[in-house]
Amino acid sequence: MADVSSHASTSPGEAMIRLDNLEKHYPGQARPAVATLSMEIPEGEIVILVGPSGCGKTTTLKMINRIIEPSGGRIFLQGEDVTTTNADELRRRIGYVIQQVGLFPHQTVAANVGVVPKMLGWDKRRIANRVDELLELVGLEPGRYRDRYPKELSGGQNQRVGVARALGADPPVMLMDEPFGAIDPINRARLQNEFLRLQEEIKKTIVFVTHDIDEAIKMGDRIAILSEESRIAQFDTPSNILANPADDFVENFLGAGPSVKRLTLSQVGEIELNSWPTVQAGVSGEAIGEAFRRCDDDFLLVLDGQHRPKGWLARADSGRVQSTDNPLPILSPVTSQSTLFDALNIILQSYSTAAVVVGEDGAYRGTLDLERLRALIHVEQEAQLPTAAADQQDARHRS
Amino acid sequence: MSFGSYLAGNWQDLLKLTVQHLLLVLVSVAIATVIGVALGVLTYQTAAPRAFVLAVTGIFLTIPSFALFGLLIAPLGLGYTPAVFALVMYALLPIVRNTITGLREVDSAVTESARAIGMGRWRRLAQVEVPLAWPVIITGIRVATLLDVGIAAIAAYVGGPGLGHDIFDGLDRIGFPVAFNLALSGTLGVIVIAIVLDIFFMFLGRFTTPRGIRG
Numbered sequence: 001m002a003d004v005s006s007h008a009s010t011s012p013g014e015a016m017i018r019l020d021n022l023e024k025h026y027p028g029q030a031r032p033a034v035a036t037l038s039m040e041i042p043e044g045e046i047v048i049l050v051g052p053s054g055c056g057k058t059t060t061l062k063m064i065n066r067i068i069e070p071s072g073g074r075i076f077l078q079g080e081d082v083t084t085t086n087a088d089e090l091r092r093r094i095g096y097v098i099q100q101v102g103l104f105p106h107q108t109v110a111a112n113v114g115v116v117p118k119m120l121g122w123d124k125r126r127i128a129n130r131v132d133e134l135l136e137l138v139g140l141e142p143g144r145y146r147d148r149y150p151k152e153l154s155g156g157q158n159q160r161v162g163v164a165r166a167l168g169a170d171p172p173v174m175l176m177d178e179p180f181g182a183i184d185p186i187n188r189a190r191l192q193n194e195f196l197r198l199q200e201e202i203k204k205t206i207v208f209v210t211h212d213i214d215e216a217i218k219m220g221d222r223i224a225i226l227s228e229e230s231r232i233a234q235f236d237t238p239s240n241i242l243a244n245p246a247d248d249f250v251e252n253f254l255g256a257g258p259s260v261k262r263l264t265l266s267q268v269g270e271i272e273l274n275s276w277p278t279v280q281a282g283v284s285g286e287a288i289g290e291a292f293r294r295c296d297d298d299f300l301l302v303l304d305g306q307h308r309p310k311g312w313l314a315r316a317d318s319g320r321v322q323s324t325d326n327p328l329p330i331l332s333p334v335t336s337q338s339t340l341f342d343a344l345n346i347i348l349q350s351y352s353t354a355a356v357v358v359g360e361d362g363a364y365r366g367t368l369d370l371e372r373l374r375a376l377i378h379v380e381q382e383a384q385l386p387t388a389a390a391d392q393q394d395a396r397h398r399s
Numbered sequence: 400m401s402f403g404s405y406l407a408g409n410w411q412d413l414l415k416l417t418v419q420h421l422l423l424v425l426v427s428v429a430i431a432t433v434i435g436v437a438l439g440v441l442t443y444q445t446a447a448p449r450a451f452v453l454a455v456t457g458i459f460l461t462i463p464s465f466a467l468f469g470l471l472i473a474p475l476g477l478g479y480t481p482a483v484f485a486l487v488m489y490a491l492l493p494i495v496r497n498t499i500t501g502l503r504e505v506d507s508a509v510t511e512s513a514r515a516i517g518m519g520r521w522r523r524l525a526q527v528e529v530p531l532a533w534p535v536i537i538t539g540i541r542v543a544t545l546l547d548v549g550i551a552a553i554a555a556y557v558g559g560p561g562l563g564h565d566i567f568d569g570l571d572r573i574g575f576p577v578a579f580n581l582a583l584s585g586t587l588g589v590i591v592i593a594i595v596l597d598i599f600f601m602f603l604g605r606f607t608t609p610r611g612i613r614g
Contacts, residue, residue: 065515089517091516094515151611
C-alpha cells in the first residue's frame with residue numbers, strides 16, 4: 001500500500017469542470033438546496049460527491065448538465081461558459097448514468113447504446129461499430145446482447161448498458177448518480193472493480209454521487225464531503241481525508257474504523273503477495289506428510305493440474321495418512337482487482353488463515369494473510385507521520 | 400316475413416348502411432384521435448390545463464346523445480356534419496384521458512435519461528414518451544370507437560348515415576310486421592361492427608406496440 005492514491009493523478013490537471021458560485025433556490029423554500037458552491041474538477045479524475053441524504057449532492061450533479069437549471073453562478077466545461085448555452089448540445093457532451101438506469105425499454109440494447117451517435121448524425125455503419133466496441137468495453141458480448149431488450153437483462157447487465165450508452169459519443173465528462181446503488185452487494189463490488197479498470201482505459205472526468213462513504217473511498221480520486229446545502233466540508237484525496245478529517249462533521253461521516261476503511265483504498269494487485277506451501281492434487285499420503293514436515297503452517301494449499309487452487313488441507317494428527325481428495329473449500333478466491341478490504345473479509349471467513357489470490361485465468365498467484373494486512377496498515381500510518389511533522393515544522397518556520 | 404327471408408331480400412341495403420356506419424365511426428374517431436392526443440400531449444405536464452381538459456371532455460360525455468344531436472341542428476344543419484361533430488365530442492374523453500395517463504405513467508428515470516442525453520422536447524415525445532404510452536393510448540382509442548359505434552346509430556335522427564336508419568324506421572313502424580325485422584337487423588349490424596372493430600383494435604394494439612414493452 002505504498003501508493004495509496006494510485007488512481008489519482010499527482011499533478012493537478014487542467015480543470016475540466018469548474019463550478020463558480022453555483023446556487024439553487026427553489027421558490028417557496030426558505031433554505032437553498034445548494035448554497036454557493038465553487039469547485040474545480042480536474043481532467044481524468046473521478047470526483048465523488050458524498051454526503052448525508054438531502055445534502056444537495058444530487059442537485060449539484062444535475063446542475064452540471066442543467067437537468068436542474070442553477071439559480072445563480074456559472075458552469076464552465078473545458079474552459080467554456082456553458083451556463084446559458086443550448087442545453088441539449090451541452091448534454092450530448094456529458095454522459096449520464098443514474099441508479100434507476102433509465103434505458104429505453106422499447107428499444108434494443110444496440111439502439112439504446114447508439115442513441116447519442118444517432119442524434120449526432122453518424123452513419124449507420126459507424127454507429128454499429130461504435131455500439132459493438134462499447135458493449136465489449138463494458139463486458140457484454142455484442143453478438144449475444146445487441147438485439148436484446150432491457151427487460152431481458154439483469155439489473156447489473158442493464159447498468160452496463162447504461163454506462164455504454166453514456167459513453168456513446170465518447171464524451172469527455174460523465175455524471176453518475178449512485179450508479180451501483182440498486183445492485184446487490186456482490187455484483188456491486190464487481191461492477192465497481194470493472195468500472196475502475198474501465199476508467200484506467202478511458203480516463204474520463206467523472207463526477208460521481210453516492211451516500212456510501214466506503215464506495216466514495218474505493219472509487220474516488222478525490223472526495224468532496226458535503227454537508228447541508230451542498231457546502232463542502234472537505235475536498236481532498238481519500239487517503240488525506242482519512243488521515244486528517246477537517247472537522248467533526250467529516251469525522252462523524254467517515255464513521256468508525258478508519259484503519260479498516262483505508263483497506264478499501266488499495267487493490268490486491270498493488271501489493272506483494274505471500275507464498276504459501278502448496279501440494280499437487282493427487283499426490284500420495286507420504287508426500288503430503290513430507291510437505292507438512294517441511295513447513296510450520298497448519299494448512300497446505302492443494303493445486304490442480306492447471307495450477308488452480310482446489311482447497312485447503314489441514315494438518316492432521318501425526319501418523320494419519322491424508323489424501324488430497326476432499327480438501328476444505330476455498331470459498332471465494334481474491335483477484336488482483338479486489339480491495340484489501342474484500343481480502344480481509346475473505347480471510348476472516350476462510351477455513352485457513354489466508355485469502356487465496358488467483359489470476360484472471362483462475363490460476364494461483366499467492367496468498368494474503370492477516371499479518372501481512374497488519375504490516376501494510378502500519379507502514380501506511382508511519383508514512384503519514386513524517387508529513388504531519390513536516391507540516392508542523394513549516395508552520396513554525398512561518399510564524 | 401321471417402327475419403331470414405327479410406335479410407335475404409334486404410342484404411344489399413343493410414350492407415350499404417353498415418359500411419356508412421363504419422365509415423362514420425372511423426372518420427369521427429380519427430378526427431378525435433388527432434385532437435385528443437394533441438390535447439393530451441399539450442396538457443399532461445401541467446395540473447390546471449390537464450384538469451380543465453378532462454372536465455370539459457367529461458361533460459361532453461354526460462350530454463344525452465339525442466339532446467346533443469338536436470342541439471347541433473341549429474348551427475350545423477342536418478346530415479353528415481352534425482353526426483361527425485357529435486361523435487368526435489363523445490370520443491374525446493377516453494382518448495384524452497388515456498393519452499394523459501399513458502404519458503404520465505412513463506418512468507421518470509426514462510424521461511430524465513432522455514433529457515440528459517440531449518433529446519429535445521419533441522424528439523423526446525416522438526421517440527420515447529409516445530411509444531411508451533402507446534398501449535394505453537390505443538386502449539383509449541378502442542374504447543372511444545366502441546362508444547361511437549353505439550352512439551352513431553342515433554345520428555340517423557339528424558339525417559346522418561348508418562344503421563340508425565333501419566332502427567328508427569323500425570321504431571316508426573311499431574305494430575307493423577316489418578318493424579321488428581328493421582330494428583333487429585340494424586341492431587345486429589351495430590353489434591357486428593362493434594365486434595369486428597374490437598378485434599381489429601386488439602390486433603392493431605399488439606402489432607403497433609414495440610416488442611420491448613409487449614406484455
